Amino acid sequence: MTQSAQPKSVANQLFLTDEQLRKGTEAMFFAYRGFTADPDRILADRGYGRAHHRAVHFIHRSPGTTVNNLLNILGVTKQSLNRVLRTLIADGLVSSHVGQRDKRERHLFLTPEGVALERNLSNAQRDRMRAAYRAAGAEAVAGFRQVLEAMMDEDMRRQYEALKEKAE
Amino acid sequence: MTQSAQPKSVANQLFLTDEQLRKGTEAMFFAYRGFTADPDRILADRGYGRAHHRAVHFIHRSPGTTVNNLLNILGVTKQSLNRVLRTLIADGLVSSHVGQRDKRERHLFLTPEGVALERNLSNAQRDRMRAAYRAAGAEAVAGFRQVLEAMMDEDMRRQYEALKEKAE
DNA sequence: CTTGGAATGTCAACAAGGCTGACATATTCT
DNA sequence: AGAATATGTCAGCCTTGTTGACATTCCAAG
Numbered sequence: 001m002t003q004s005a006q007p008k009s010v011a012n013q014l015f016l017t018d019e020q021l022r023k024g025t026e027a028m029f030f031a032y033r034g035f036t037a038d039p040d041r042i043l044a045d046r047g048y049g050r051a052h053h054r055a056v057h058f059i060h061r062s063p064g065t066t067v068n069n070l071l072n073i074l075g076v077t078k079q080s081l082n083r084v085l086r087t088l089i090a091d092g093l094v095s096s097h098v099g100q101r102d103k104r105e106r107h108l109f110l111t112p113e114g115v116a117l118e119r120n121l122s123n124a125q126r127d128r129m130r131a132a133y134r135a136a137g138a139e140a141v142a143g144f145r146q147v148l149e150a151m152m153d154e155d156m157r158r159q160y161e162a163l164k165e166k167a168e
Numbered sequence: 169m170t171q172s173a174q175p176k177s178v179a180n181q182l183f184l185t186d187e188q189l190r191k192g193t194e195a196m197f198f199a200y201r202g203f204t205a206d207p208d209r210i211l212a213d214r215g216y217g218r219a220h221h222r223a224v225h226f227i228h229r230s231p232g233t234t235v236n237n238l239l240n241i242l243g244v245t246k247q248s249l250n251r252v253l254r255t256l257i258a259d260g261l262v263s264s265h266v267g268q269r270d271k272r273e274r275h276l277f278l279t280p281e282g283v284a285l286e287r288n289l290s291n292a293q294r295d296r297m298r299a300a301y302r303a304a305g306a307e308a309v310a311g312f313r314q315v316l317e318a319m320m321d322e323d324m325r326r327q328y329e330a331l332k333e334k335a336e
Numbered sequence: 337c338t339t340g341g342a343a344t345g346t347c348a349a350c351a352a353g354g355c356t357g358a359c360a361t362a363t364t365c366t
Numbered sequence: 367a368g369a370a371t372a373t374g375t376c377a378g379c380c381t382t383g384t385t386g387a388c389a390t391t392c393c394a395a396g
Contacts, residue, residue: 016301021294023332024301024313029222030324031316032200033243051353054197061190067373075201080354082374104363104372126189132318133184133192136311143304143311145192148199150300156198163194217381235345248383250346272344272391 038124046117051076051084053121056110059094060118061163064107066099073159093117206292214285219244219252221289224278227262228286229331232275234267241327261285 039053058073059065067085071078085108088094093114099105110118133141152160207221226241227233235253239246253276256262261282267273278286301309320328 016298018294020309021297021301022290024297024309025290025293026328026331027313027316028200028203030328031319032196034320034324035196037321049352068371076353077355078373079356079375083353086374099372102364102372104361106373122190122193125193126186128319129189129192130184132315133189135318136314139307140311140314141188141192143308144315145195146304146308147300147312148195150303151199151296152202153205156202160194160198215380219382236343244382245384246345247347247385251382254346267344270344270392274345 034128035125038128039121042121042124048087051080052088055081055084055088056093056114056118056121059108060110060115060122063109066105066107068105070108075156088114202296203293206296207289210289210292216255219248220256223249223252223256224261224282224286224289227276228278228283228290231277234273234275236273238276241331243324256282 036050040050043049043053054074055070058070062069067078067081071081074081085094085096089096092111095109095111096106097109099107136144149157149160204218208218211217211221222242223238226238230237235246235249239249242249253262253264257264260279263277263279264274265277267275304312317325317328
């Protein structure tokens with residue numbers, strides 16, 4: 001399906017026709033829709049949106065992170081993030097603690113209820129990703145990650161790499 | 169987190185730890201940001217957003233398509249799409265023709281100016297995708313597409329496959 | 337042939353969640 | 367003391383999603 005009319009012999013070469021690239025573009029579009037569909041349903045029930053998901057995800061990922069830190073990762077303005085954080089804190093999913101070393105900073109944590117939501121969301125997303133990985137196989141997964149990483153902007157890749165290392 | 173103590177040696181098998189899956193999730197998040205960054209810049213100059221991009225892309229892709237058709241592909245409500253179409257038509261990028269067979273339908277086409285914008289946008293996105301493909305290599309590209317296709321919802325995949333065949 | 341329902345598309349109004357700009361407050365650094 | 371930093375908040379804008387109401391057109395059952 002990758003290359004119907006082309007000789008498969010040159011499998012290791014890149015024939016980057018516009019068609020190939022357009023297909024990649026559309027695959028990305030539809031896949032991202034699928035990728036966010038399950039969490040979106042869960043979030044909608046609680047009156048939240050993707051913005052809440054992103055905040056919860058990265059607070060879970062880096063407990064005690066500061067507001068500014070989150071701002072950089074998410075790439076939104078503080079006003080925008082603040083609106084989301086305000087509701088999450090009000091709803092008791094996130095707690096904010098004044099920094100000890102630097103009292104200007106607020107360190108963010110998930111409450112047990114926040115952890116529960118995060119698990120709920122990531123399970124849904126993980127199930128889909130697991131199914132996709134299983135269907136595609138290990139080789140495909142490696143390629144998948146390689147292309148995605150190559151597609152990031154320079155500074156995003158740095159964020160991503162930083163997060164990656166932290167976990168290994 | 170489920171199984172951090174598993175042997176990594178079995179390279180050709182799937183060790184789908186939560187870590188693996190979480191990394192995939194984050195790669196998807198950051199990559200999609202990169203994926204849309206270039207078109208977003210172009211669109212911002214004209215006061216358009218991503219919705220305009222999607223509409224222009226799929227009208228270019230299937231000239232003469234109806235509003236309803238586009239609705240299904242894009243997965244939004246007709247009211248939402250209509251607003252975008254209205255501005256595109258007002259700005260002379262898209263033309264709408266009453267159907268001959270069925271006069272309820274409107275058939276959509278890009279004007280020359282619309283074609284120019286589409287080319288502009290797709291060039292930008294294509295350049296990034298091409299660079300990513302080059303960096304990752306042909307094998308990786310195949311895997312990339314496989315995983316993305318496996319990640320789509322059933323009905324999205326049908327849309328995607330339909331578009332794909334049309335082009336081949 | 338008429339009439340009622342289904343399909344298609346338009347307009348109006350509202351909400352979420354981005355954005356900018358301005359400003360307040362507390363804290364730290366120089 | 368004064369500048370810089372980290373955060374929060376208010377006001378107002380835009381895009382893009384939503385639902386509701388409505389006009390037009392088609393088609394099929396009576």
